[in-house]
Amino acid sequence: MGLHAQVRTRDGWPVEHAVVTVTDGSGGQVLRAAADGDGVARAEGVLAPGPYTVVVTALGYAPDARTALVGGTGRADVGTVVLARAGGTELPPPGTWTVDAAHSSVGAVAQHLGISSVHGRFTEFTGRIEIAPDVLASRVEAVIGAGSVDTGNGLRDKHLRSADFLDVDRFPELTYRSTAPLRAAGPDRWTVDGELTLRGVTRHVPLDLTYLGTGADPWGGVRAAFRAEAELRREDFAINYNQVVSAGIAAIGATLRVTLDIQAVRED
The missing domain is CATH 2.40.128.110 (Lipid/polyisoprenoid-binding, YceI-like)
Structure with a gap:
């Protein structure tokens, strides 16, 4: 599996409508996945070793961008991404x-x-x-x-x-x-x-x-x-x-x- 990420709010709730996009050094999109009901985004594929940019977006939340280093496994394991509400406000899940x-x-x-x-x-x-x-x-x-x-x-x-x-x-x-x-x-x-x-x-x-x-x-x-x-x-x-x-x-x-x-x- 080329991509695995978990998207949460600040108080731990899954953001099930989040989209995780992975781009290479030239800015081209190589993987993209939408989070499921548990806030987990997965995508199949094998990535070449090196640095990639991971951008996580969701309606009503401030976007998150980070760098992921892919090794010999060909997988970008982003871990847990915590999104803040746009404007700094929080609410329970929709x-x-x-x-x-x-x-x-x-x-x-x-x-x-x-x-x-x-x-x-x-x-x-x-x-x-x-x-x-x-x-x-x-x-x-x-x-x-x-x-x-x-x-x-x-x-x-x-x-x-x-x-x-x-x-x-x-x-x-x-x-x-x-x-x-x-x-x-x-x-x-x-x-x-x-x-x-x-x-x-x-x-x-x-x-x-x-x-x-x-x-x-x-x-x-x-x-x-x-x-x-x-x-x-x-x-x-x-x-x-x-x-x-x-x-x-x-x-x-x-x-x-x-x-x-x-x-x-x-x-x-």
Whole structure:
């Protein structure tokens, strides 16, 4: 076998769409192979002894070029090539990832009386993340049960479910879907442009998304962790209820800070 190489990401995942090209001293291509599902590229052939240039490319990754010295075996054994994401960003392997609601959280914080915060969460939600070979073409979507809001106070939660706020009888779900390519915002960080539908009103809401890492779980699966944050203005979704206490201070702040801590499982 004239060529053997293994192509991986920085966190050890195979790059199954990588292409390995071997050129001789004159720049002519002598071997070429695409990596398989395990990130291994193989090509038959016998190479003359001497130096060769090996170039590894993959969509969404920075190319890697190196020199391989071929001896009497006629084989270029490149070993393991680690590709970095273009722009220095990393993501899990391409594919569909399903949000594990049992190990994720959707929380929100609102200001109360201008001096403190009230924390709440939604306990029922689903979501999918489609990670594309080109990172920026990835997509996300989520559905949240409006009636699952929980602030730890039964009376307050009942009011939040009423027509003054979420109006869950008429609008039982909140939905979010990305609508454009991701925008790189730094190493392992992106801005997701998407639309949030709340109380039947749809508005553009950007998410600040951070990738936290990938690892195996005890059940034979692969998991990835993300954190996302967004800020909502209540009036954008026709949630105008409020009370004014002394000195003109509103009981409830005009903005809502939403934080999502997500653990997703890769589908087979």
